[in-house]
Amino acid sequence: MGKQVGAHIVWDWNGTLFHDNDAIIGATNAAFGELGLDPITMEQYRALYCVPVPKFYERLLGRLPTDAEWEVMDETFHRYYTEHRVRCGLTEGASELLVEWRSAGRSQSILSMYVHDELVPLVRGFGIEEHFIRVDGRTGPSGGSKVEHMVRHIEALVSVDPARTVVIGDAADDAVAALHVGARAVLYTGGSHSRASLEEVGVPVVDTLGEAVAEAERLAA
Numbered sequence: 365m366g367k368q369v370g371a372h373i374v375w376d377w378n379g380t381l382f383h384d385n386d387a388i389i390g391a392t393n394a395a396f397g398e399l400g401l402d403p404i405t406m407e408q409y410r411a412l413y414c415v416p417v418p419k420f421y422e423r424l425l426g427r428l429p430t431d432a433e434w435e436v437m438d439e440t441f442h443r444y445y446t447e448h449r450v451r452c453g454l455t456e457g458a459s460e461l462l463v464e465w466r467s468a469g470r471s472q473s474i475l476s477m478y479v480h481d482e483l484v485p486l487v488r489g490f491g492i493e494e495h496f497i498r499v500d501g502r503t504g505p506s507g508g509s510k511v512e513h514m515v516r517h518i519e520a521l522v523s524v525d526p527a528r529t530v531v532i533g534d535a536a537d538d539a540v541a542a543l544h545v546g547a548r549a550v551l552y553t554g555g556s557h558s559r560a561s562l563e564e565v566g567v568p569v570v571d572t573l574g575e576a577v578a579e580a581e582r583l584a585a
Contacts, residue, residue: 370470371584372434372524373577374473374517374547376533377476377483377501379555380573381462383453384445388556391445395437401425415537416508422477438506446482454490455554461577472526473498475517475531475541477510516539530580532573539565548583550576 375381378388386407395404403425404412412423421437423429429437465472473496476483480501487493500517518526531542534555542549550568551562562569568579 370468370528371581372470372521372529373465373472373580374514374529374530374542375472375474376535376538376555377487378476378478378530379534380552381455381458381474382452382486383455384449384553385555387445387448387452391441393560394444395441396424397435398436398440399425399429403492407558410556411561413535413556415513415535417506422554441482442479442506449486454492455573457573459492461491461573462492465577466548471497473500473517473524475500475510475513477502477506477508477567478507497523510537510541511544514545518545518547528584530583532576532580536562536565540564541565542567548580549584550579552576 367562389406389409392409396403404424404435414420414423418428418434421434423581442533462472474483474487478501480503483501484499487496487499493499498517498521500513500520502513518524518529526546529547531547532552533539533547533549535557536551539549539551548569551557551565551567552573553559553569553571555561559569568583570576570579
């Protein structure tokens, strides 16, 4: 099977297709509470957030968390997030954009750092699974970078040409992972990063998913 002719989008999930900011900030503050840290606002989160996640905690603690602290915070974060994500929905306009991209004969996939076994039923529950040729969540330990996951994802997409692939995400790490495999990236301001921190990466930055798809179309042309 040869490489495809059309453009391909690799979508990020959390903070991009899935509008879960409230659950993320609540879970982060629950994790901070385990270490006696004060809660932070969404604005502070966006200004400070980075990957790998222990580095984010270092910015707030003034030091890296110990292995024991990281374990407690990670477990607390995921327990809280799982409870509260049920009140979160898809980002405005996401469903229509997925349908339009697929109807135009183009392909798309999801690559997320969210746990694979929880991601797949979540995507299925929104009734959008059929729009993707592949859905990959994280299968290893949490806290790492997206680069190694992107390499495996692109390798598995045998019919997709990385040069005609655009990653749409809400974090600098999405762009770093895209560039690593020879793809392009568009970053969306509605998730975990501030516009200022996203603009430092040097790829297009947009405020809506509609703009992101239009930009992806242009980049992959």
